[in-house]
Amino acid sequence: MGQQSVRQAARKAALDVRAARRVARAQRERRLDALTVEVHVALLERDAAVAAIERRAGQALHAMTGDEGLTLREAVDWCGAGLTIREASRLRRMAAAEAIHRKLLNDETAANC
Numbered sequence: 001m002g003q004q005s006v007r008q009a010a011r012k013a014a015l016d017v018r019a020a021r022r023v024a025r026a027q028r029e030r031r032l033d034a035l036t037v038e039v040h041v042a043l044l045e046r047d048a049a050v051a052a053i054e055r056r057a058g059q060a061l062h063a064m065t066g067d068e069g070l071t072l073r074e075a076v077d078w079c080g081a082g083l084t085i086r087e088a089s090r091l092r093r094m095a096a097a098e099a100i101h102r103k104l105l106n107d108e109t110a111a112n113c
C-alpha cells in the first residue's frame with residue numbers, strides 16, 4: 001500500500017470516528033432535550049398541586065375564622081403543630097384573594113349576559 005493510500009485510509013477512519021461522535025452527540029442532545037421537558041412538566045405539575053392544596057387549606061382557615069368565629073391564633077391552635085400564624089395568615093389571604101377574584105369574574109360574566 002502506498003503512502004497516499006495509507007493517508008486516505010487514515011483520513012477516512014478519522015472522518016468516520018468524527019461522524020460517529022457527531023451522531024452520538026446529536027442523539028444525546030435529543031435525549032437531554034426530552035428529559036428537560038419532562039423536568040419542567042413535573043415541576044409545573046408539582047406547583048399546580050401545591051397551589052391547589054394551599055388553596056384548600058386557605059379556604060378551611062377562612063371558614064374557621066369567618067364562619068366559625070375563631071381568631072387566627074385559635075384556628076392555628078386547633079390545627080396543632082406544623083402550622084404557624086404566619087403560614088396561616090398567608091394561606092387565608094390567598095383564599096380571600098381568590099374568592100374576590102372569583103366573585104369579580106362571576107359579576108363580569110353576569111353583566112355580559
